[in-house]
Amino acid sequence: MSLAVVEIPVGGRWLRDERITRRTGGILQYESLEPCLAELLDRSALRYSNRTAAVDRVGRVLTFRELWASAARVAGGLLDQGVGPADRVVVSYPNGFRWLSGFLGVVLAGAVPVLPAPSCNAAEIEWIEAHSGAVLTLDGDLPDGVPFLDGGASPDELALLYYVRAEAGALRGVELTNTNVLSTIEAVGHAMDLGAEGTRTVITAPLSTAVGCSVQLLPTLAFGGTVVVGGSRVVRVPWRHLRAAFPTSRCVRGWGVAETGGIGLLLPSEHRHRHPRSVGVPFGGIEVALLGPDAEKGIGELLCRGPSVARRYWQDPVATAEAFTEDGWFRTGDQVCIDGEGFVDPIAVRVL
Structure with missing residues (x-):
């Protein structure tokens, strides 16, 4: 029954x-969303160009202008390697500035970032490369070329591909469209009041996860805030310790x-x-x-x-x-x- x-x-x-x-x-749906993630982020980068976009664990700082210049060069380098619109590109870096530039470079190139679960081993990443039909994996030096920004995609086109584990341990690729991702950004921005100048978000999850990327990173950047990237090791901290550290x-x-x-x-x-x-x-x-x-x-x-x-x-x-x-x-x-x-x-x- x-x-x-x-x-x-x-x-x-x-x-x-x-x-x-x-x-x-x-x-239910949001009214008047941007057509795609790349356009939203590019508008934010222009609007907040002199603000600090990211800080790492040793205190290095990237402004929005610097981060977007780096990402645009990555996009140009991807173009030189034959990466085109809607192509899948695996981003396989630990948390840090290189992950940010690589991920955003894929987005600005009009391609689709493929994000493996943090627990994936080398053999599983190879499986993800084949299963996703990825044309390239970013795991070494970042591509570098003439700065480039793709003209944009439609709301229903694939924007992100997260690989997650099912209960039995098998990997599944979760398709998120531009509308899906932009809706998350709007929801988090509204609920957390991210429009206030000076918002800083401590990244508490791997950037290759939906929490780290879609919930913490992208809304913060979209609303002109600063992400604090805590290096390659992400540690779960009790609530009372977080409240004590950030009163x-x-x-x-x-x-x-x-x-x-x-x-x-x-x-x-x-x-x-x-x-x-x-x-x-x-x-x-x-x-x-x-x-x-x-x-x-x-x-x-x-x-x-x-x-x-x-x-x-x-x-x-x-x-x-x-x-x-x-x-x-x-x-x-x-x-x-x-x-x-x-x-x-x-x-x-x-x-x-």
């Missing part, structure tokens, strides 16, 4: 964004996976005392539903859909059919409880 999907209405009292509307009979910072708890664009649920710090176990409420146009025999009681498998949610797995129709429904829901596999206010409590979820 098949189980019905029970959609959970959460209302608009939490993290409301007036720019989100619903297509007729369809998924004026805004810390949030959340949930998200690459398939949801890195976002999904957010619990601002002001709600932590009333909801100590919760991983948050939906935001950024994300809607939630439950699947299971107790779904009507607020308990079951968490399902998500929204403008940032991926459309499918790369070259994997079987896994796609198992995880993505025809009406846009992604089956997370996580068991949760959702209360009357829309706060999601984990039974077995991945907490960021």
Whole structure:
């Protein structure tokens, strides 16, 4: 017997964004997005050219002008090597300035960055190269050529390809379109109020993950902030240590996976005392539903859909059919409880 999907209405009292509307009979969407990631980032680089874009662990600084000049030369070097629009390019560097220039260079070249899971070994990266159809892997010296910027792509074209591990350890390529990525950027920017000048984001996850790249890096750069890159080793730090080290910072708890664009649920710090176990409420146009025999009681498998949610797995129709429904829901596999206010409590979820 098949189980019905029970959609959970959460209302608009939490993290409301007036720019989100619903297509007729369809998924929520953002109005007036840029057509593609490259155009958004290029506009930001011009607008904030003299601001600091990135700081590394030893205190080196890159302004937006310097970072974009470096990325544009990488794009030109990729062009010289025959990389064209929509070609896939694996970016296989540790966290740092070289990763930033390489990744952004691929974007400015009009190509698609392929980002392996941080735990991938050499053999798995070779598999990813073949599976993704990558034309090149960046893992040594950065390409260097005449500065170049591609004319741009359409909203529905592939923008990023994250390779993530399934529960059994198999690798899957998560396709994110320009619309998916730009929707994540808008959602994070609005929820975290990134428009304020001087915003600094400490990168706490590998840049090759959806959290590190789509949630932390790209929104910060898009809104003219500064990313603090903590080198190749990323260490999980207890909340109390983060608050002690950054007493004026805004810390949030959340949930998200690459398939949801890195976002999904957010619990601002002001709600932590009333909801100590919760991983948050939906935001950024994300809607939630439950699947299971107790779904009507607020308990079951968490399902998500929204403008940032991926459309499918790369070259994997079987896994796609198992995880993505025809009406846009992604089956997370996580068991949760959702209360009357829309706060999601984990039974077995991945907490960021």
